[in-house]
Amino acid sequence: MSPQAPILCVVGARPNFMKIAPIMRAFSSQGIPATLLHTGQHYDADMNDAFFRDLGIPQPDINLGVGSGSHAQQTAEIMRKVEPILDEQAPAAILVVGDVNSTIACALVASKKGVPVIHVEAGLRSRDRTMPEEINRVLTDQISDLLFTTERTALDNLKQEGIDPARVHFVGNVMIDTLHYNLRQAKPTAQTLAELGMETTLIGSDTPYGLLTLHRPSNVDDPAVLAPLVDCINQIAADLPLVFPVHPRTRSRLEAFGLLERLDPHRIICTPPLGYLELLGLMKSARIALTDSGGIQEETTALGIPCITLRHNTERPITVTEGTNTLVGNDPQRIIAALKAALKPTSRPERIPEYWDGNAAERIAAILKPWLSAGISGQNTAPHA
Structure with a gap:
């Protein structure tokens, strides 16, 4: 597998858009080739166009156009459509964000085809298995090769589930990158x-x-x-x-x-x-x-x-x-x-969480660059963050 092959970055629903925007910018600035795939899980054309325009996301290179359906139908259709894309593109890795159906569907196909899986926003847990998103989070983390977390406690969740801490990197929150980047334009x-x-x-x-x-x-x-x-x-x-x-x-x-x-x-x-x-x-x-x-x-x-x-x-x-x-x-x-x-003025003290500073995506790119250069041999060679 060539280290020059692009990373296939997956979005599918509006929460993904806010997370992928700073990642695509960071990859571009650090010379990491990337291809953007939109599954079409959220398929409102007007809303999609508005989010891509507002967030400065390049138009997707690939759009699967999956649309609506039950969880099973939607997940299965994404899996069916993404498999030939992986064969055609031969990406260095696939990067998924968050916890929507597109995340688990693409991660599952990639894992079974031997394509390394990178999960951004890993390790978050509600402990509520009635939430479909919780199932998606747990399963995606289990099959991911590299896991990027938004808060330090996420590592405890992952260790409890048997995930090697060497695969886990605390980088901060890419959602907050997007917030800082766009605050003046709000x-x-x-x-x-x-x-x-x-x-x-x-x-x-x-x-x-x-x-x-x-x-x-x-x-x-x-x-x-x-x-x-x-x-x-x-x-x-x-x-x-x-x-x-x-x-x-x-x-x-x-x-x-x-x-x-x-x-x-x-x-x-x-x-x-x-x-x-x-x-x-x-x-x-x-x-x-x-x-x-x-x-x-x-x-x-x-x-x-x-x-x-x-x-x-x-x-x-x-x-x-x-x-x-x-x-x-x-x-x-x-x-x-x-x-x-x-609403009371002195109701509670609060502080901005660690690494919620607008630079999470740059940390992700900095960790990925040597990982990719090593040819993704199956071992995580990047330093633990």
């Missing part, structure tokens, strides 16, 4: 709302507001859970107006359960899904975020914005132990209590 909230035709006197330049995102099945698939959450959201909005970019899955559930019209239109601004620069602008100016998203837990920690996470667990514990995040589940009373505590 769109002001008023501009975003105006461009959406949603000009409002509810939120002015200095008006405190909260950012709400909600999409996980545990929160939106059961009307017995979602209805009380809607009432809780209205209660919060009575004191603090909310901007709510509504995920397509969430919108369909709200409509199916007759709950969309229950959201207070005078205090809650419901928008379509937003591009990265729009969402970043909303986030950096928000007084608080309420979310069940993994990425927003990290980004609010980096920005110093209080975050209330509507989940019972998190695969990003450092956002709780060192950051601005509070886990509350989906019980309305706990949500309200946590919100009040988080």
Whole structure:
């Protein structure tokens, strides 16, 4: 295998885009050849184009166009379509990020074909096997040859699962690389709302507001859970107006359960899904975020914005132990209590986690360069970070 062969970098869903952007820049700056493959797991053309444009990601060299389906259908289709690509491209390695179906599908095919697997954002664990992402994380780490972690505790998780620490490198968080790189370009909230035709006197330049995102099945698939959450959201909005970019899955559930019209239109601004620069602008100016998203837990920690996470667990514990995040589940009373505590000026100290400094991708490239030059003989020759 030639060390000059490119690394095949895989993206499939919007969370991947934020992680791959700084990696592609770092590879380019350090002379590491790379090919970008988009599985098409998230297939909204407008949203994809917006993310690629906003984040400065080169257009994919290969697009599998997989589209939607059940977890099994989607994973199988990605595997079926990526196999001939690996045969044609003969990459030096395949690099996967995060925990979506594209990650495990491409890693599994590569591993069985003897192509080394590099996993960025390895070792994160929620301990909740009902989450499909947790299954993807655990299995991808088991078949990866090189694992890059965002926080030091991830190594403990990997060692407990029998993974050789020599394959693991703590480099920091590439999501935060993207945040730092784009912070000055983030769109002001008023501009975003105006461009959406949603000009409002509810939120002015200095008006405190909260950012709400909600999409996980545990929160939106059961009307017995979602209805009380809607009432809780209205209660919060009575004191603090909310901007709510509504995920397509969430919108369909709200409509199916007759709950969309229950959201207070005078205090809650419901928008379509937003591009990265729009969402970043909303986030950096928000007084608080309420979310069940993994990425927003990290980004609010980096920005110093209080975050209330509507989940019972998190695969990003450092956002709780060192950051601005509070886990509350989906019980309305706990949500309200946590919100009040988080809004107090001296509610808690926090600090930016180690290596969340905007340079994670450069560390990855610096470790990969000698690893690739050694011809990927099956041994990790890079120094342990």
